[in-house]
Amino acid sequence: MKTSYVVPMICVIVIAAALTQYYIGQPADLPTNETNETVLRRIELRDDFSSFIQHTNADIEKRDEIYSTIISDWLEKKHQAGFWKIHEKTLFRVLNGREPAQGFMDGCFEIKLGEVPSDIAAIDKIGSELIDYADDLAERGDGLNAYHIGHIVFVWGYDLLQRNTMLDARLQGLWMLNAGGNVMFKMLRQYPKISAKVEIDENVLLELSDHVSEIDQRWSKKLLLVRSVTPHLGDLMHIAEKDEDLTFRIEGVLRLGLFQHAAKSRGNLWKMQQLIESAQKDENILIQKAGHRAAAFSLNDAKVFQ
Known part of the structure; x- marks a missing residue:
């Protein structure tokens, strides 16, 4: 190639690089080790969780029974029929015990920043009420039904976490898994005879509870990165x-x-x-x-x- 062609080509390349650098300015910040391959890996619940999540007819009937009692009592006590009317479809979708479809909450609220969707707040309200109700049953000596309440919250938490993509729904699910699992574990400890009726090993439940806590800790670290x-x-x-x-x-x-x-x-x-x-x-x-x-x-x- 003739020198007369080489020099202009080099000039063009240099000018193009200079213009690109001018447009972009300083290079974009590189990621730190805080977002290494391990951090970016999807966190999965262990397979043996599925043994705790059953959608059989008997389970559904039991959940429906408690569902109708809890909701009616709660509304009567709290005088929040208006609240129930607004969120009826959402709460029924989560609380009726049937196995929900994948993404059942993903389309229920707009994707935006800065506030917890009202439907998620409603589920949180119901979940907290159920945990309080389980504690009340336990104090009255009804450990078995307290256990069932905890298991229901546990199942709803699983469905919210595993069957959705939106962060607020999954965070609510993680909280309900923790809260429901804690009630189940406490009832098995407090009322040892329950184990035979529910056919669940206390040690396995404790192990799974530790696993949920580990997920919670890992998510908390990642949330600090994205919500800082x-x-x-x-x-x-x-x-x-x-x-x-x-x-x-x-x-x-x-x-x-x-x-x-x-x-x-x-x-x-x-x-x-x-x-x-x-x-x-x-x-x-x-x-x-x-x-x-x-x-x-x-x-x-x-x-x-x-």
């Missing part, structure tokens, strides 16, 4: 792009919409906008929705979270 008011942008972008758990990818993408307005380098801004655009074209509909919501996030919206 001053996140490490490299870690946040890494979660939004690479997390194996769709739940945290969705949350990461949403947070990109917020923090793109606080990017201190063009490199970070460029990378975040690229990830948001990519999310809008993702094959998963929930990631798409998160991408569209993030893209629509305005500077005024961002100020609300400051």
Whole structure:
């Protein structure tokens, strides 16, 4: 190749690189070890949980019996018929004991930041009421029905956690798994004869309870990364792009919409906008929705979270 051609080509390459660097500015922040491969791995419940989650006719009848009693008593005591009317479909979907479809809560609320969906708050209210009711039964010496209440909360928690993608629904499920499991374990300890009637080994339940607590701890660490008011942008972008758990990818993408307005380098801004655009074209509909919501996030919206 003639020298006369080489020099102009080199100049073009150098100019292009310079323009790219000018446009992007400093390179985007790299992720830290806080979002290593282990952290980004999807956390699965152990297979032996399934032995505790049964949707047989007998289970359904028992749950329906307690469901109707608890709900009617609760409404009468709390005078919250209006609350029940608003959330009737959601609560029935979760509380009636039938095996729910995958994603049964994912379409019940809008994908957005900053508030717990009202339907999730309603489930939390019912769950807390049931745990209180179980404690009351135990104090009155009815350990078996207290155990059944705990098991119902445990099953609902499992369904919320395992059969949904949205973070708030799954967090509620994790809480209910913990709360229901604790009631079951306490009743087995307090009333040893229950074990023969429910055919559950106390040691296995304790082991599974420890497993749920471990998941809770790992999730808590990841939540600190995605819901921090001053996140490490490299870690946040890494979660939004690479997390194996769709739940945290969705949350990461949403947070990109917020923090793109606080990017201190063009490199970070460029990378975040690229990830948001990519999310809008993702094959998963929930990631798409998160991408569209993030893209629509305005500077005024961002100020609300400051």
